[in-house]
Each structure stands twice: as structure tokens, then as C-alpha cells.
Amino acid sequence: MQNNSNQKPATAPSGPIMRGPSGGPGIRGFGAPVQKPKNFKQTTRTLLKRLAPFRLAIIFVLIAALGSTVFAIVGPKILGQATTGIFTGMIGKFTGGPGIDFVAIARILVLLIILYGISSVLSFVQGYVMSTITQKVSYTLRKEISEKINRMPMKSLDAITHGEILSRVTNDIDTLSQNLNQGLVQVITSAATLVGVMVMMLSISWLMTLVTLVVLPLSFLFVSRIVKLSQKYFVQQQAALGQVNGQVEEVYGGHAVVKAFNGEAQVVETFNQTNEKLYHSAWKSQFLSGLMMPVMHGIGDLGYVAVALLGGVLVIKQTISVGDIQAFIQYMRNFTQPIVQVAQVSNMLQATIAASERVFEFLDGEEELDEATVCPLDKLQGNVDFNHVRFGYTEDNIIIRDFSVSIRQGQKVAIVGPTGAGKTTMVKLLMRFYDVNAGSISVDGHDIRSLSRGDLRKQFGMVLQEAWLFNGTIRENIRYGRLSATDEEVVEAAKAARIHHFIQTLPDGYDMVINEESTNISQGQKQLITIARAILADPGLLILDEATSSVDTRTEILIQEAMDHLMHDRTSFIIAHRLSTIRNADLILVMRDGDIVEQGSHEGLLAANGFYASMYNAQFERMDEVANL
Secondary structure, three states: OOOOOOOOOOOOOOOOOOEOHHHOEOOOOOOOOOOOOOOHHHHHHHHHHHHHHHHHHHHHHHHHHHHHHHHHHHHHHHHHHHHHHHHHHHHHHHHOOOOOOHHHHHHHHHHHHHHHHHHHHHHHHHHHHHHHHHHHHHHHHHHHHHHHHHHOOHHHHOOOOHHHHHHHHHHHHHHHHHHHHHHHHHHHHHHHHHHHHHHHHHHHOHHHHHHHHHHHHHHHHHHHHHHHHHHHHHHHHHHHHHHHHHHHHHHHHOHHHHHHOOOHHHHHHHHHHHHHHHHHHHHHHHHHHHHHHHHHHHHHHHHHHHHHHHHHHHHHOOOOOHHHHHHHHHHHHHHHHHHHHHHHHHHHHHHHHHHHHHHHHHHOOOOOOOOOOOOOOOOOOOOEEEEEEEEEEEOOEEEEEEEEEEEOOOOEEEEEOOOOOOHHHHHHHHOOOOOOOEEEEEEOOEEHHHOOHHHHHOOEEEEOOOOOOOOEEHHHHHHOOOOOOOHHHHHHHHHHOOOHHHHHOOOOHHHOEEOOOOOOOOHHHHHHHHHHHHHHHOOOEEEEEOOOOOOOHHHHHHHHHHHHHHHOOOEEEEEOOOHHHHOOOOEEEEEEOOEEEEEEOHHHHHHHOOHHHHHHHHHHHHHHHHHHO
């Protein structure tokens, strides 16, 4: 059974639907770059809820990160004692005092090795646990997006490009995962480092600490300014990346059409425009992010000069030791580093919230409400009633105004009419891809709105004008109609669809893999495989949407034979453009501007000499004109 999830409305919806990359439809608020997250606080709360199941693991990570930082902070102070011991011993050797106490130095070095070893182990453990958490969050979000797509109404899927969805599954979730993995731990380590280093510096010299703090306001001034400037560009970068992905996916999927109409230049121009937006936003965000480190280093160097001068004076006055100066300079370097890290984390946070908002916005989108099934369905008989159906894709663009017809079990019903008359729309309403605005559609006396969509759609088999096959073997594609079918049942369905002989001529037979674009078999062969799939599904009702329009005459005969076998004793809806193919239909519905203007048999409609007769005669007149050329 084939699901027509990619087919567009017969009449394009009007209204303020935002356009996506290269003119394709885009969901509201998704296509255009935004300057900042729409709701920073709400997105942050939602993200924290996502992390709530891992709260114990996160607490462990934070404790490990804190412990790793504390052990690393103590190191320079102890190393300073070793430096002081060496310096004092060398002075004593030249002045006749005691020399260097190598045993004491060795104890200090062993202690340092132990401290730094524990710090490294804790750092490894917290990194391992945090990576596990972020990958589980990413896995869950990707899974939810995949499931969300199956619950979205057709109108939402019709209004968003495939590239936009792919951008959320790949780029946005990857950004969320990577930044969360690095940022959460870095916030703790930076804060702990900043406080710990401040305490150690004060324990060495309050005067040198005061000099160091003079640098702090300058650092925060530059960092806050850079963060403010870079914030909007990180958000723009994510939005522009989604646009680029959308256009690439769109153009790649239709590259044959682009080449056929010599549209390469226009495609390249459109891509260059979106790529230019991405370039500028990415360049600005990365430049401003990279600017913080040299600025902070420059400001920090001024502090080093001041501390070195003041430290030299204090050593001469014997207020502090040489080792303390060495330790203080190390602490000072560590003091400016967390400020830079906090600024980087701030940028990462902006990108994370921007990516999270796009993911959560998609997950919070509209879903199909599947009401409880009023009665369980085994297999429908196939009696269908359209009762004063009224429908439009938008309120101001009504396509079907008042549609009523009763169809009995086993009838072959052909729906004909000019383009935009509402033929495909009627089928979408019958399958509950859309629900009617007014009136009702009943199957075997049950209003289809009282039946779950899953139960209803299991009763239908579909063969569409554009055959849909997935990347897999021929056997798998046929078995898609009924996943529990045996290999023998698959072969029987292929025989009934007149495709078995062709499959046997292939090197791998039923195990031949159909490529992603289904270009390694012909259009007619694809159509026959979809018919075999529908036969295997053994549905109660059939929908055939001009299944023979894109094939040669010989293949059309095979397809028609397969379709006749498929339609036997089943209620069938045939959307037809070639009126010669529906002469044997039990009932022909002639649609025009969303209404049934005529109905009856082929002979009866021709005898009435109305709209159907004019359409039928016009086709043969065009055929005669072509034959006379």
C-alpha cells in the first residue's frame, strides 16, 4: 500500500504561507533568519526538562568537574614551594648555608603527580558521562522528530521543505549536543577556577591580587560587548544553514528538471544568495568569537607586567618568596582564562538555545488528533457516501462546495475533470489526509472522522501516478504492502501484477536493490511493483491515480491488466485524465470547480452531450490533429 504523503494539493493553498529556500514553501517562522530566540527563558526551561531524567548523572559530572578543578588549582601553590626550596637551597650553597633538600623536593613532586593524576581521572570520567548524556538526548530528539513527522497533518508537511526538516535532525541537534557537552561542564570548571584562583591569589598577596583585579573590569567590558554583538549572528547562522540545506536538497531532488530547462544559472544565483547570507553570518559570529582570546591575552599581558614589577619589589623587601611569585603568575594566567571561557560558553549557549528553539518549535507543531475508534474494523465492504462535503485548504479558498454521491460495494468509480477541479482532493479527504470543513464522508455507515486514521488507511490500497519506491530490494518494496507476507505471497502478488517475469530476468531477481532515486528500473516497472504491493495488501478499497499516464503502450496494457485483476470485486476510485481508460467504469463522476456537474456511465454521459462529452471529444480531436501532422 502506498502512502501519498508527498503529493501536493490539487489547488495550491493561498494565504500568508512563508516561502522557503529557493522559493519552496516554508513553515511560518522557520524560513527567515531571526535576530534572537523568540523565547529564551521558555526554551531554556524546556531544555532543562529534557535533561531532568539525567539529573543524578549531571550532578555526578558537576562534582567530578569541581573536584578536577580544585585539584588542578592547588598544584601551582605546591609547585611554588618546590621552587622556593630550590631557590633557598642554591642561595644557601653560595652563602655557606644548607643546600637543596632533594628529599623534600621529591615529596612535593610525588604529591603533585598524585594531585594532577586525580584531576585527570576525574576530568576523564566527567567527560565520558557527559558525552553519554548528550548523545542520549540527541538520540531521543532525533527519534521524536521522526515520530513527529508521522503525526503531522498533511497541511503542515505541505508547508515545509525537506531541507528544513533535515536541518533540524542534523545541524540543530548536532549543535545542541556538542555545545551542551562542552558548555555545561565548562560553566562549572570556569566558575570553580575563578573562585579557587581568587582564594589562592589572596593567600599569597592581597596587594598583587588588587593589581590583578584592576584588569577585571576591562575584561568584562570587552567580553560583554563582543557577546552582545555575536549573539544575533550565531542565531542567523543556524537559520541560514537551514535555508542552504533546504535549497541543496530541493535542487538535488530535481536536478534532471533543472538541467532540462537550463535552470543551472538561476539555481546557482539563488544558492549564491543564500550561501552569501550564511557566509556573512558565520564569518561575523566566528570572527567575534575568535576575537575574545587575543583581546583577553592583550589585557592579561598588561597585568603580567604590573605583577612582575610589584612582585620583584616584594621579594626584595622579603615580603613574599620567589616560589610565591611563580605560583601567582600561574594563577593570574588561570584567572583570565575562565573569563574567556565564560564568554565562549555564553556564545555556545546562544547557539544552543537558538538550535534548541528550532527543534522544540518543530516538536511542538500541530498534530493530527486521532480520536478513539468507535467500532473496530476488520475489512470494509466498500460502501462510501459523500454527504454535502465542503472543503478548502484555507478558509478563503474553498475548493469543494457541495459534493454528494453514494457508491456501492464493488463499483468502479472514475473521477474526471480539468486540472484543479478537486479530483485528488476528494481522495485526500477519503483517506483523512485532510478533514472536511462541513458535511461528512461515511464508509459502511461509519463517519470516517469517528475512525482512527490508522484503521481507516489500512483498508485502502493506492497506486499513484508517481510511483514511490524506497532504497531496498524489490522483495522488500513489494512486501511493504503487508510486512507479514511470506516470500511465496510476494511472488504470487508479482505474478498477478505481471511483473514476475521481468524480475526473474534480473541478475539478483527479487533481491535486486532499487537505488535511492529508483533510476535503475523503468517507470512502467516501478508502477507494476507498486501494483504488486497493493495486491499483496489485499485492501477493501482502491485508489488509482492515473497509473498509466507515464508509460508506453505495451506497458500500459500490462498495467491495465494488473489493475483489472486488482480491482476485481473491490470498490475502486480511479482518477483519470485519459478518458479512454475509464470506459468500463460503473460510475463516472465529472467534476468542475469542486462540484459534480455530471455523473453516469460512459455511454450515458456521451449521449447527454454535456461537459464530459466535450472533454472526451476534445481528446480525440487533438489525437486526430497530431496524426495528421
